[in-house]
Amino acid sequence: MKKILLMDDEAAVRSMLKKMLERQGYAVITAPNGREGMNLFNKDPVDLVVTDLIMPEKEGIEVIMELRKKCPDVPVIAMSGGGRNTPESYLNAARLLGARAVLEKPVQKEIFLEAVQRVLK
Amino acid sequence: MTGSSVYTRKSLLDIVEALPLAIVVIDGTRRVVLANQKTCLFVNKDEDRLIGYVGGEAFGCIHHDDVPRGCGYGKDCLKCRMRRTLLETLKKKKALNGVEATMVLKGLGERHLRIYTSPVRLNNEDMALLSIEDITEAKKHEQVCLEKEKLAAVLKTIGGVCHELNQPLMIILGFSDLLLEDLPKDDLQRQNILEIKDQVDRLGKITAKLMTITRFKTKTYLNGEIIDIHAASEETPELNKGKES
Numbered sequence: 001m002k003k004i005l006l007m008d009d010e011a012a013v014r015s016m017l018k019k020m021l022e023r024q025g026y027a028v029i030t031a032p033n034g035r036e037g038m039n040l041f042n043k044d045p046v047d048l049v050v051t052d053l054i055m056p057e058k059e060g061i062e063v064i065m066e067l068r069k070k071c072p073d074v075p076v077i078a079m080s081g082g083g084r085n086t087p088e089s090y091l092n093a094a095r096l097l098g099a100r101a102v103l104e105k106p107v108q109k110e111i112f113l114e115a116v117q118r119v120l121k
Numbered sequence: 122m123t124g125s126s127v128y129t130r131k132s133l134l135d136i137v138e139a140l141p142l143a144i145v146v147i148d149g150t151r152r153v154v155l156a157n158q159k160t161c162l163f164v165n166k167d168e169d170r171l172i173g174y175v176g177g178e179a180f181g182c183i184h185h186d187d188v189p190r191g192c193g194y195g196k197d198c199l200k201c202r203m204r205r206t207l208l209e210t211l212k213k214k215k216a217l218n219g220v221e222a223t224m225v226l227k228g229l230g231e232r233h234l235r236i237y238t239s240p241v242r243l244n245n246e247d248m249a250l251l252s253i254e255d256i257t258e259a260k261k262h263e264q265v266c267l268e269k270e271k272l273a274a275v276l277k278t279i280g281g282v283c284h285e286l287n288q289p290l291m292i293i294l295g296f297s298d299l300l301l302e303d304l305p306k307d308d309l310q311r312q313n314i315l316e317i318k319d320q321v322d323r324l325g326k327i328t329a330k331l332m333t334i335t336r337f338k339t340k341t342y343l344n345g346e347i348i349d350i351h352a353a354s355e356e357t358p359e360l361n362k363g364k365e366s
Binding site: 010012013016017019020023054081082104105106107108109 | 280283284286287288289290291292294295296298299302321322324325328329332
């Protein structure tokens with residue numbers, strides 16, 4: 001069973017995506033920010049990291065940079081609903097730093113699951 | 122400051138020609154009695170088409186032609202800050218500095234002016250010395266900077282609001298999908314949930330469009346104006362098309 005680490009500061013987003021992924025047969029662990037997410041990752045590596053970009057304590061961009069250094073083979077999917085800039089500018093940065101797929105919130109279930117499947121292949 | 126300085130025409134002309142502003146001397150009937158070369162250049166007229174003419178006519182104010190009696194008697198003349206400033210200086214013998222006035226001049230269009238007046242005595246007559254600084258370009262630049270600052274503040278606000286809106290939109294969309302998965306294929310509620318999903322999708326497209334606004338564009342709506350988000354935003358490629366890098 002493929003294991004996915006999901007980081008998002010919105011509890012409802014975490015719970016919804018976790019259910020969605022578990023129904024597809026994935027094992028999912030979640031964290032509300034990048035710092036806690038990286039702590040989980042360091043204890044128990046996963047097959048895929050799905051991360052929001054704007055989060056407290058440690059942002060998604062920092063998570064991607066840290067993962068690229070530690071485990072460059074672990075794929076990352078970045079998601080963002082924008083902020084001070086358009087989601088596109090955040091997601092472009094994530095893509096440049098090595099995110100394998102980038103998704104603009106709100107993202108549809110089919111698109112999200114297709115990205116997960118594709119990246120895990 | 123009150124009180125007049127006393128000059129001869131020659132001594133005053135020597136001074137005003139040496140100064141970097143357009144300067145004229147106006148008598149008690151608001152006629153030009155002396156003008157430096159910079160005034161001639163500013164209004165694009167020879168000195169003989171300035172001397173002896175009332176201010177508005179000399180400068181080419183469009184309102185001079187509004188009424189037969191000319192400058193000072195039209196409806197707009199009552200609001201003319203140039204005229205009011207000159208009259209105050211002539212009447213109270215008081216210098217007035219940095220008064221901003223807007224005039225529409227023939228051939229020059231709307232000009233924003235900063236004017237300075239001083240009471241002077243020339244040939245035993247009380248007059249007013251008027252210095253004119255054309256600040257039209259500076260005003261335009263100021264306006265552009267102001268618009269940019271306003272737009273930047275609006276864009277920051279929009280970005281923050283859209284980010285906050287996109288989270289609940291994603292949550293509603295996702296839980297609607299989970300509900301659909303749980304309902305039997307023939308359940309009558311499916312259509313309602315699909316409608317909710319369509320509307321959330323629509324909201325998502327609106328927030329995406331809002332975040333690409335780069336300029337102020339408005340459209341008429343009922344009796345007012347609202348931001349036209351389609352005209353004010355820039356087309357950006359859709360990200361959620363399963364791109365892989």
